Amino acid sequence: MPHARLLTLADLPTDHPMALIGRQRVMGDRMMISRVILEPGFVVGMHHHANEQMVVMLAGRAEFDLEQDGGVRTVEVVGGQVLVLPGGVGHGCRAVERCEILDLFSPVSETTGVDQGGG
DSSP states (O other): OOOOOOOOGGGSOOBOSSTTEEEEEEEOSSOEEEEEEEOTTOEEEEEOOSSEEEEEEEESEEEEEEEETTEEEEEEEETTOEEEEOTTOOEEEEESSOEEEEEEEESOOSOOGGGGTTO
């Protein structure tokens, strides 16, 4: 039977899968959470993944390009907002300001768009 775990974000290792990003991850059996810091100028190109993703913007401002109805639309996401990305929906991101984000993924995946350079 699985056991409960108590973790402290400050104690988690930080990786840098691309320039201008720092990430700390916690992986469970069926979901994953990443604390992400994006520096201004960070860009991840259009990509998609099977995971459902929720982008909880805690602070900052970023522009997301979203594939929709055969085209692409851009939305601005600011602190206090949540962007819900169903699995398979193409998306990309540009940090306009320094951003602090909680990314929630289900199911767990060792690779996301930033692990592939956004492609």
